[in-house]
Amino acid sequence: MPKASVNLILHAHSPYVRHLEYPKFLEENWLFESLCESYIPLLMMLKELDRENVPFHLSICFSPTLCTMLLDEPLQERFINYLTSRIELGEKEVERTKSEAPKFYEMASVYLESYRKCLDFYENCGRNILSGFIELHEKGHIDLMATAATHCYFPLYKDYESAVKTQIEVGIKSHIHFFHSAPSGFWLPECGYYPGLEKFLAQYGIRWCQIPAHSIITARNRISSGGYQPVMLHDSPVAGFPRDWSLTNLVWSDSTGYPCDSDYREFYRDIGYDLDMDYIRPYIHEPDVRVFTGYKYMAITGRTEEKRPYNRKAAAAKVSLHANNFLYHLRRKSLSLCAQTQEEPVLNLCFDVELFGHRWYEGIQFLKEVLINGVNEEAVAFTTPSQILSKGRNLEMAELNECSWGRGGFSDPWLDSENSWVYRHIHKAIERMEELARRFPNQRSLKCRFLNQAAREVLLAMSSDWPYILHDKTSVMYAEKRLRNHLGSFNVVYSNMCRNSVHTEWLIKAEKRNAIFPDMDYNLFYAEERKKY
């Protein structure tokens, strides 16, 4: 029976947030929550499948900023403190719910147990979860992909080749540093593509990347495979794997996706907001800023204030139902496409890892059931793009337009009235960095460190997270401050180098604060002088 090849492609990313100058820093919780609710449970689940000899396959990307934080000793220590605090709260919650709220007792115990397991697992793997993913890679279960150094949204930097190439090169070198192997896949941050990007990816040996779903129907040429085969990006050797929006939407939709089911756990009802301040104060942020604690006892229920207590059995039954429904949709699409096209189709499912476990509490179990039950599916086979390309298929050439997976399909979320101001400054910093690389090539010692730190500040400013946060109006103050700090820091180097001096106090503090990309080489920014019109 002909089968569809299904590529499950996961992307794990967090912006570089590390503020050792504070004893606790709220935004560092982004990492800690993702670690204990998504990354560690995902790794535990995949290792379990491996132990049970389930022949699963998927692709996964860990961004360099995330990898750096995962292996950063002070952050590891802070994560241990975070888990310890959650365990302490859990012990109090078990006691409190036992007497005061028995309907929540079971879940309090479940959370407490899961935090304890998480801490044990974390310590047992030497606080290095990446080693677990490397092991699964070596066993042939997962394909590890690279991505840009700081999750830069490429289309808005296409006039700055040096910066794009630096993002790619530093991203790939970081991947090799963390995973000890060269990647063949490259996750395009935000699925952001522009014509010409592929030639830089090809220069670094990349063989494939994911592309947005609508890039096929809106392409500049007729693509006869209709988005169900990988395509060759222009005349490069890089293959683009189109994301299947119709299938990912079954999970991703914020109105009808599986995670919206009324039996699933409610993400936003957390005791950090619901319990008395005196009780919860030690576990929230100072001064009395209520935050998530991870202890959430309600089911989604519906769009009302009244929530019913979470019922694990009911949720588990829904997970099985939804996993089977998902496989049914994969099977149905596979059979239909095989009949229509007489070819074995390729279906690409791209997701952020943080959706599973963190946002969607039951998501890891969903993935597990999909991967286990998927083995027995006759019409689909879970595979990886690298495996597909190794079969030596002839790929159709695609001339795509600039595109992304953001709302509207282009650059709107990263270039709107809230965030467009940032590009004037980031572009200027890149131009000045190019100038510094031209004027002061191959420096040594202090000046080299000074220039390398400048390059780091430019890369960190280019992260797509900051403009997206400004667009989304979430942690606006923080994102703006970070942008201004990175760009202002870059200007310290630029103005000092123009006077042929080094600001050593700044340098020492900046290297400590932004301890990322240890092998940074500012010469990567070298570019011929820009054409003056």
Added chain:
Amino acid sequence: MVLIKIDSLSQKELEYIAEQEGIDNASDMSRDDLIECLRDLYDDEKSDAEEGGEENIQRRFVSALTDYRGGASDVTSLPGVEELPELYAETSVHVLLKNATWLYCYWSLAPLDMEKLTQELGDFELLLHVTVSEEGQIIDSYDISVSFDDCQWNINVNAPRGMAQVSLVAQNSAGKRVELAQSGQVQLVTCYWLEHRDEIRSNEDLLRLELGLLTNREGAILSCETVESIVDCIKEEGVL
């Protein structure tokens, strides 16, 4: 990804968000009043945004819960870091593709160039001269008058193909023009199906496949202006 809507937030959560948003007497307000008040607040803020009416307003409320940070703590600057300038003392113009029909343009005019221009032209106005060309041939060009206080502009482009470029131009009342700076070229969105409408009928099966990638189980199609234009063409051709 949003799993909850404002309607389902508790009284306590709503009060908390309202307090953060500076709404007085939040703790005395009823749940319905709180929801209405917050909705009005965000509606007002949203009205001048370029969101195209599709933004999920609920997300703001939810984000306030997850992302609020106190005003006391802040990200401190490193020694020597100064505020960014509003503009840079140079004359340049840059253009970026925002989507299939809009470009975003930003520019600056160096004070020294301003002085020189005044000497050369007397009083003058600033223009953005937009050019769309294809294979070296100009297929469209027009001027947009901007004020000296402006430094950015969203430019609507209706050309379905070609390269767009923007020049910053000074022009005096006698019509004398001086080009001050020119942007790089931006490749506009060109779509095969919109360029080959005559082939739509004979490619019904292929279009069905392509749309299958973008259609969810409720029958809704991924939100994208270019895709919508293709769907309109398909409907006009009476296929699917």
